[in-house]
Amino acid sequence: MPAAEVDREVRIAIARSIKARGRIPTIAAVASDLGKDVASVDASFARMIEGHVFVPRKDSHEIYAYDPFCVGPTDFFVSSAGRVWFGICAWDALGIPAALGEAGIIETHCADCNESLVVEVDADGGTDVQTWTVMQVGVRPRDFWKDIYFT
């Protein structure tokens, strides 16, 4: 099977695991789900890392963040679709309800004063505009992948 087709199957299996189980799968779990050998799924994960499809754990091909979903724990808790999720950053946390097509509640803290912050997002992406909450992007988008762990 061509690599592009394998990668598509693997990507669909990852998405299915996230939606159905609320869990980012390991290489072994995807191999088991698809009835494939671990080496071929590992090679697919490596290609997806190269293509910036997800953020790997350091020194590994395993997923750290299949953005917007992170294995966590992080400072960004998201309640959506009856589960608790983790976002690697504010942008991703806000994107979790959107990826699930559901409403969600993002809980974190102000990076300046540490006071708790709660943002409610509806299923259509609307939010409580009465809040003064802002998001700061500290790296230019063209530089995001230069050091994704810093970003």
Added chain:
Amino acid sequence: MLLFRSEEHAERWRERTKPPASAILKIEEATALARAWYKDKLDPDWRRFTTEEAETIFDDLGLDPEFWQLG
């Protein structure tokens, strides 16, 4: 990407930590950006945006092209 209680808190943090760059989005702008970016991520036919597609998303949201341009 971090959240702050207000723009004043974000500015205070920026002065203290001096990040390599800085753009501040209102929460409704950030939510719209996150939705545009991730709403299809779990779809079977998802693929990464091209540079042009990504820049169109930024443009459509009215984000500063000087900060958000990718090319």
